[in-house]
Amino acid sequence: MKTFFKLTLALLMFFSLDTFAQESIIGEVNYKDLEKYITLARQNFPRKQLLDTRVEGAHTAIPINTLSYLDIFSASYFYRPDNNPVITAPGVPNANPYSVNGVQLGINLNLGSFLAKPYLGKRAKAEYKIAKLEAEEYGNTLVVEVKKRYYAYIQQITQLKINTQSVQDNKNVADNLKYKFEKGEISLDTYNQSRINLSSALTSKIQSEVSLLTAKDALEEIIGMKLSDVK
Template structure:
């Protein structure tokens, strides 16, 4: 076997070994659960849907309190004033002065317990919907956070592959200039390096997209969450 092919084999083996080690990297060590809790708290504080759910709970509670005090709507109070000096021959009265009368609407009175119970259940429904959305938002933040970390890890791998490829191309160029390797081998290494550059651009786009998606839920820039 010629020296140039031995050299190319060693360079290729070194490149594959380095990339293999990089491929074994994991995003698990990048996960910070305290930071993740801060992200969830930030989303719950800023995301408009959370505020909407809280407003719905407040409205349901206000309707419940209104239903409780609306018992008085079934009662109607009135008064009659009969002066002592007057004489009513058509409807003679025994009592003079102010007279108070109270009437009750039986239908409204009987309907009030059902209205109050319905308003109470509406509060429970609004609270359950709020709790459900809180869980949904927590899961969304976690998923987007993990996607962002995965995109960062992929970008690191692509950047590392370019560094390795540049080193290999530099060495092959030197070998080519000395006549120790062929132009085809050198050209293939250049082509591979260009491809890695394209993969890095795609990884950068994925990372920025993942960051944007996470920030959309947070309501603030990721850098503002400390």
């Protein structure tokens, strides 16, 4: 009789494990939700925002460099009233330092800045291209990371379901063997083993709950909002 109940317990555990092994997360993946999470990560994740801002700044530098061509020119003027005589004789107290009266205009050209402008323009365009490529590269990395965290989240949901079912199955076995033990139909060792199995199942369930919360926090971190707030 004891051998029979040990065999029964072993078979119950075997069929439970066999059922769990057939579980799959493929059907649990919601690709519409995944696309929402990717979009939110692109909008909210700080590093992505930083790189996008850098691209915007680099792009703005291009027209600024073009307009700065005006900086290489400088204009000046001098004004001498027309009613002041033009006196150039040395030693005269009211000598006029200008050769003519009226307004005198002057334009100066900074030759070094003028020659450097085309190269500065090329550098601005190159920096914009680099910033854009870096943002695109990180955008691809971000998509992969969102998928990774989402799949981990789904995996933990499925694992928790399995462990919850395992707890229920082991509890049913333990309760049944407790009844038989009290009737003297099985040994103490067989009953104790069922309790050990139940305790192990409960521990696995608690661990999977913690893992699920951790995976959920990681996914919410990258999308920038709580999953319950995602519409």
